[in-house]
Amino acid sequence: MNWTWFHKLGSPKWFYEISGRWLPWLSISAALLILVGAVMGLAFAPPDYQQGNSFRIIYIHVPAAFLAQSTYISLAIAGIVGLVWKMKIADVAVQQAAPIGAWMTVIALLTGAVWGKPTWGAWWVWDARLTAMLILLFLYFGIIALGHAITNRDSAAKACAILAIVGVVNIPIIKYSVDWWNTLHQPATFTITEKPAMPMEMWLPLLIMTIGFYCFFAAVLLMRMRIEVLRRESRTRWAQAEVARQIGRSA
């Protein structure tokens, strides 16, 4: 297998160039997909036979929850890449992805709470999924706080990577224990997102929204990483030239 692309990806300059080319496409597809998905979900999907129209919240809640979890896993993967192959871009990715993941968790929690009101009659229910989401938010807070507390940026990236790896090992254990805890204390309540087979008009918007959210994540992550790369590489000639070009354009 040819690994040159992998090492090239580690070069900040190459990353900056290629990400600049991808960014417009990602942004456009994110905006389109989310718009189409939202319209389809809000207006065209049939109402749920049990929950009526409140089930339409699923089209944000589930993609956000999905993204929140996979972002955490990608933090750990980027962390491993950064620790093992000493790739600087991975270090940048760990710290820039964490806040986005935390925001996604917030969306999932808020929409879950709002959804809970018509479904369970309470804003917050200690449901296994919501509780696991809440713990995920705490895990994100830990990573963000650690990254901010360590002033040396290389140490900060490595420390966050280790914490993310420890956290990722913990996630399945947390999930299992929270599920068990739930059955121990309030056996067999029905969970909001567990559905019998959905008709196509119902799951298609969900699929579109999920892909849209992933594109959104990628676009925002690239935006954040590009700034950080410019900042970190401010001593190199290409970064200085790029900053000068940008200043000239905005002036």
Next chain:
Amino acid sequence: MTEAYLETVDLACERDWRLLFERLNVRVQPGDMLQVSGPNGSGKTSLLRLLSGLMHPSAGDVLIKGESIQQQRGELARNLLWLGHAAGIKGLLTAEENLSWLAALHHGASREQIWQALADVGLKGFEDVPCHTLSAGQQRRVALARLYLDAPALWILDEPFTALDKQAVTQLERHLAQHCEQGGMVIFTTHHHLQDRPATFRELDLGQTAL
């Protein structure tokens, strides 16, 4: 040119967005004594920590026997004696307990050897005194007593002369020079002007190489 034991290749160090030094090339061979000098904040301690593998360079590399320090961790660890600003002395432990633990981190030392080393640094009779009751200079001597044990070849010492009295300074200078004459290597920082210099003495002024 013979192969250097320890060598830096275009070494750069950056701390908190500030470049301390870059493109630093230093070679240390058996028998060498290298004094790192420079004003405060010029990166003396950072350089020593880079050489002992405690820190990672921002650019460039440290080579041990021609290979990157990353691959030579074991080789370096077996041959390195590192004394930092804080030398790992526990106030609650006695001089002997401290020393025997620090020695155990390397080859270990017998009780007699430890007592002898403590006597060598002028701490006879203080073997079983908790270190927090000793003066700063005496505590420093406990740490330096490691140099009188069966010590590894490469010594990296950060400010070894701090808090020592005149006589102890002279004695330590002699001891360092002796170590180099026997084929050892010493890299150290100090603001003190060395009197007893072996033929292989060199000085690296980071104040001049820095930006």
Next chain:
Amino acid sequence: MSFDSFSEFLAMGNHGVYVWSSYGISFVILLLNVALPILARQRYLKNEARRLRREAQQ
């Protein structure tokens, strides 16, 4: 289309408050995520421009 009229669409069968508020909150957060990096970039460029000007004067 699963709604007969626009007012029905807004009402969402008495669940309108919940549906619209969760979509609203979510879109605000998404927009915030886009705005933050853009603002950070502008701030960085402004700082750099100021620094370059300062260095040019010296």
Next chain:
Amino acid sequence: MSNVFTLLLVRETRLMFRRPAELVNPLVFFSIVIALFPLAVGPESQLLQTISPGLLWVAALLAVLLSLDGLFRSDFEDGSLEQWVVSPHPLVVMVLAKVLAHWLYCGLALVMLSPLLALMLGLPTQHIPTLLLSLLLGTPVLSLLGAVGAALTVGLKRGGILLALLILPLYIPVLILGSGVIQAALQGLPTTGYLLWMASLTMLTLTLAPFAIAAGLRISVAE
């Protein structure tokens, strides 16, 4: 290698017993927290019995957390950690000795004290063995995971609150399982399966955490 392990254990023991006050502090804290609850929620024995498993676990967890901030701090400040990192012996082994010492003098001590406090909360005597077993299996996880956080924050000035922030979410599974086992026992459900789950969790942490702790210490020392 094993020599360094025992030597470090002996050294830690010496250090602990020369500062006996610090040995007692977590225990006193544990007792005070437990005593706060009857004062806060009222002395109703039925209520106290129902919440006693959770109470004992949360108090033990907080007591361990409180003691963790100092786990590597003095070694960091006096340069001991640097000596460990540059020594030819594996850092993982030393880390393991250090955490074992912490568990012996903090975790195990809490376990020993817990029956007394459990009785004060009205936990029936026949459930004391379950309580002991769950704490015995759970406290090593608290020490090990906590040491990861302590290793990552040891170089920071105000690491205490950050340490809590990093570690508490990771403590959730062991808290759930640990207190859940006792609750299951109180409800008359079988507990063996869950105790086995806890044991495997402990083994998993014991095998993985030391590497994370060692890596964390290397990062903090390089800072």
